[in-house]
Amino acid sequence: MVHSMRYEKLAERSVGDHARVSRETEGLYARHSLSQGMPGGARTETGKGAMDALVAAITRETRLRFDLIHGGSGLESRSQFVSIIRIAGKRRHDAIAESLGHYALKASRQKIVVDVPAGQSARLNFLVICGNKDLPVEVIVNVGEGASLDLFEWWGSVSEGKTLIAPLHVVNAERDSRTEIDLLHNENGNTAVGNLRRIIAHENASVKLNVIYNGGSTTKTSLFAEAAGQGSYVSLNDIVLGNVGQAFDLGAFMLNSGARSRTSIRSGLVLGGGAHCILKGYAKVSKDARNSFTSVEQRGLLLDSASRAQLLPDMSVGCRDVGSASHSASAAPIDDEDLFYLMSRGMGRESARRAFVASFMSRYLAGIGNDTVKEIAISMMLDKFDRDALSGVPRMNARDRWIVPGTRSEDNEA
Secondary structure, eight states: OOOHHHHHHHHHHHHHHHHHHHHHTHHHHTTOSOOSOOOOOOOOOOOHHHHHHHHHHHHHHHOOOOSEEEETTEEEEOSTTEEEEEOOSOOOOOSOOSSHHHHHHHHOOEEEEEEEOTTOEEEEEEEEEEOSSOEEEEEEEEEOTTOEEEEEEEEEEOOSSOEEEEEEEEEEEOTTOEEEEEEEEEOOTTEEEEEEEEEEEOTTOEEEEEEEEOOOSEEEEEEEEEEOSTTOEEEEEEEEEEOTTOEEEEEEEEEEOSTTOEEEEEEEEEEOTTOEEEEEEEEEEOTTOTTOEEEEEEEEEESSTTOEEEEEEEEEEOOTTOSEEEEEEEEEEOOHHHHHHHHTTTOOHHHHHHHHHHHHHHHHHTTOOOHHHHHHHHHHHHHHHHHOOOSSOOOOOOTTGGGSOOOOOGGGTO
16 A cells, blocks of 8 residues: 555545635636535434445445445445545534545545556445545546556445535556546535535546446536546546436536546536536646547536536647547537427327437447446436435436447547
8 A cells, every 4th residue: 555645645636636626617617506505514423223224225225235335334445446544633623625536535534545556456435424424535546557447436425414425536546557447426406515626637547437426416516637647537527417406517628648548538527406517627638648639528407498508618728739629518408300300200298308318318328437437427317307205225226227338448538
């Protein structure tokens, strides 16, 4: 294991990096943010039985073996690649400071460390449940030279009052490594999410981040990802399933700083029930990133007139010898002519709408390499469409898996 002091410095530097990025994009994005404040300050943990019951239900339904669990008894690691570092002597903080990450740094009393040594491979599943107490936590991922990591994180809650989940994710991918991280946010309506993420990929390293937003009352996230090494690759694939008045403020900053590096941001939204999502996707190519590729794509599907999507892609290219740079955005309701076409083939109106939504989301679900995660995401999407299920355990349903072809190649997503 790398010494814990290195992880502490890595986390602190990551928050500082975000502060610099915020200043760079301030003029563009400062006025586009959710007006809701983030709750914080819940300290009394109760309902441990409910936490353990949800852990048991998820494990039973998904048939997954979880290598790290946060339930009624706190954090428990079951893998040689995962360590839990206890942090003593921290003062309590009741709210997020000027950035999302400061709260996790100042208030977290535990650090989850994933360390995959050079040349080794790991496939890990995390299950983190928030009870009736705020959950600030640091997740530090280090993937060694030539190593490989597939990580699935399920974040949920059983909160009876207003609580906040505030993870600080830091990912360091050494040269020639391969990393895929799938994050699922499936919190109940009493929980808000504030997530700061920092990713750095070194020479010929590949990092894929797939994030599925299903739960939580209010979600604010900020990602700063850098393809720093020559030939490195970083991609973000956002999938947002919003309903029952949920609000999302999702920001991503991609930086190509290495020659022949590749970055991409792809976001697919399905919003109903008065949900509101702000998407801020910014890509920058530095002057030394010759023959680099970058793209920002944002697509939204609105299921009713009360739902809103603000799509804000932008780009800055400082290199004259760039390979490709593009950005686009669109949001629209379901086309009545498309519905009529499906209905003319024998479908009822609701079945046609359901099929249209599934088809729209399949392009983004296809970016997930883990078939189990893909099935969980589809099941949640169908649950939400059928019965406005905000969180909990989905009824695993593979009826529509045929619409999601598997893909493992980064070349298909550059």
